[in-house]
Amino acid sequence: MHQLKHEDWKDTKMTLHLLSQILGKVRLEMAEQQPQWAHVTLPLTPGGFSTGRLYHNESCFSIELNVLQHKIIVTCEGERAIIPLKDGTTIQSYYRQLAAALEQFGCPVSIFTKPQEMTYVTPFESCTDVFTYDPELAVAGFRLFQHAERELTAFLAPLRTRKVMPALFWGTFDVSGLIVSDQYEPFPEDKVIEKGAFDEQFVEFGFWTGDEQVNEPTYFVLPYPFLFQELTSGTLEPEDAWYDASLSEAFYRGSDVQTFLTSSFKLMAEELGWEKTDHIFRPLSMPPQKNRR
Known part of the structure; x- marks a missing residue:
């Protein structure tokens, strides 16, 4: 099971890491706090990683980074927004699309946009570097x-x-x-x-x-x-x-x-x-x- 090494997928992994940080920071702001930061972790789904259920006033929403379907799925009260994962897309673009979807659903979330615990520290809204995504x-x-x-x-x-x-x-x-x-x-x-x-x-x-x-x-x-x-x-x-x-x-x-x-x-x-x-x-x-x- 451990045949894939870091060097084999490091560029695609960087993209997924940064996207997971966006989801994690939303969860950080919206989930009920738990010891050991347990509330900010992203549960695995059959297809990827998710914020799980989050609440904004009376609305319930979630964000899933679905790796198997190659898309980010924003769900809120029966409505969905789909953001495709594509090679060459900037983190700035992903971030803006995700923020726009949450705003559209009436669930705006303000997050600290600088990546954490990474050597790459460009804020999401300013991250215009071209990133790799190999499905x-x-x-x-x-x-x-x-x-x-x-x-x-x-x-x-x-x-x-x-x-x-x-x-x-x-x-x-x-x-x-x-x-x-x-x-x-x-x-x-x-x-x-x-x-x-x-x-x-x-x-x-x-x-x-x-x-x-x-x-x-x-x-x-x-x-x-x-x-x-x-x-x-x-x-x-x-x-x-x-x-x-x-x-x-x-x-x-x-x-x-x-x-x-x-x-x-x-x-x-x-x-x-x-x-x-x-x-x-x-x-x-x-x-x-x-x-x-």
Whole structure:
């Protein structure tokens, strides 16, 4: 599933990343706030990424970046606006069309238009650079996220604990979920994003498609508070998984994802001093689902 590397689709990925930021910033302004910025993530749909249901006064609306259909779909109270995804279209054009659709439906949203957590920082309304959109590569890239979301959901769903289910974090453009403890742990520096994200102990489980420095798609597990030291509680599994103390993260690129996620969580929880984690993995008292494959 990890045959597509960063260099193979980096230009199309940049387009999708910037478009996801527009959707994410709308969600940031309109969704009810949740800890760890969980309200700003974009849930995966069968075709792409979505803001989910949002409310503007009495109107309910949503925006979907549908990669399989190669279009942005704005829906509001039974009406729809379609914005095609085309090679060579500027981010400025996408942004203006999206803003016009929301205005037409009576749901105008004012957002901070500068991209966040990216090296590219041109505001959307000023972004006249020509961007690539390769339909086949866009679909192949989305399939990576889709596969990862299924793996992460399979791990997190049955666990008896407080959690944030997997969705797209549009700042870093990764699909991630969290197991959150009840231990308050405020971030020590005065940084807006970090203060909102890091104020309780948690373990994050995610999938990232790489960048200019790391060409391979990779699963990762990150504890907070950060450890920045070697693990002392046991050995990470599978054998080809590894831990980087300088990043306080565990990484894996193989196919035995469930073993990696389980092993990483148990090690990180022990390193953080979490107690009574055995209950988290107690099997659910439910009959098996006959139709799942």
